[in-house]
Amino acid sequence: MRDKQSSRDFQHKKSLGQNFCINPNLCDSLIELLAPADNATIWEIGPGKGALSEKIIEKTDDYLLFEIDERLKEDLEKIASPDRIIFGDFLKTDFSKLPKPANDFYICGNLPYCSATHIITQILESSLNPRRLVFLLQEEVAVKAAASVNEKEYGYLSVHRAFFAKAQTGKKFSPENFIPKPKVMSKLLALEPLLLTQEEKKERIEVLKKVSVLFTQRRKMVLPRLKKGFPNTDFADRFISMNLSPEARPENISPEQYLLLFKKSGE
16 A cells, blocks of 8 residues: 555646545445456556555556656656556546457546546447446536436436446545645446447447437427427437326436437437
8 A cells, every 4th residue: 555644745736636645445336347357457546656456466567657747757656667657648548559358358447526427428439349348427417427317417417328328336434544635525336338330339428419419408309409409310200109198307217218218310
């Protein structure tokens, strides 16, 4: 486990959302939820000073650590091989230039709150096919990502996640588990990506463009907006055939129903 005092002395950058884990039990909980197979390929996003990285390296020799802050180079090279550390913005990573995982493939990390949703959506939409992803996130984001239709937290992020992966939430952790302390609770989120072709992913991404517009006014009824926005498609008939209420709001329509609703709409 990385030294707590060194984490305190480090000048954390708020712009990078740096909150380093100082509780080894948190890392153990993440690895337990990740449940990597023997000889797995594991990628970690945002290793910081390497608290979780140490646990990963105990599990496998086939790992990559993605860190945006090069000031952490010395800390990470104390525990990881330099050729296993990639410095730069993960969101700008060209996955095609990385070694193709030879074994069961997993991705995990304590994600910065400011970019967590972007990182997750990019992975799910990409050609990467990890077996499981486990991230420590702001509790609100984790709950929204895992929410089901008609639940209070259900929204666009819930639909996006459901289009690409099954989800479950794990343990919750207080600010005292980090340096510096965040102002919110954190929670583990586990994702199991669906087996989709790249063509299927592209189709779902196109549907999400329409879904995102609906959730910008989540209290308005969906059908009148669709009639106005897509006059060449008989959405009233689709609502009837799908047994959807004409008064349904965005949060009343399931991910599966959204896929059917916009399937080959021609719009």
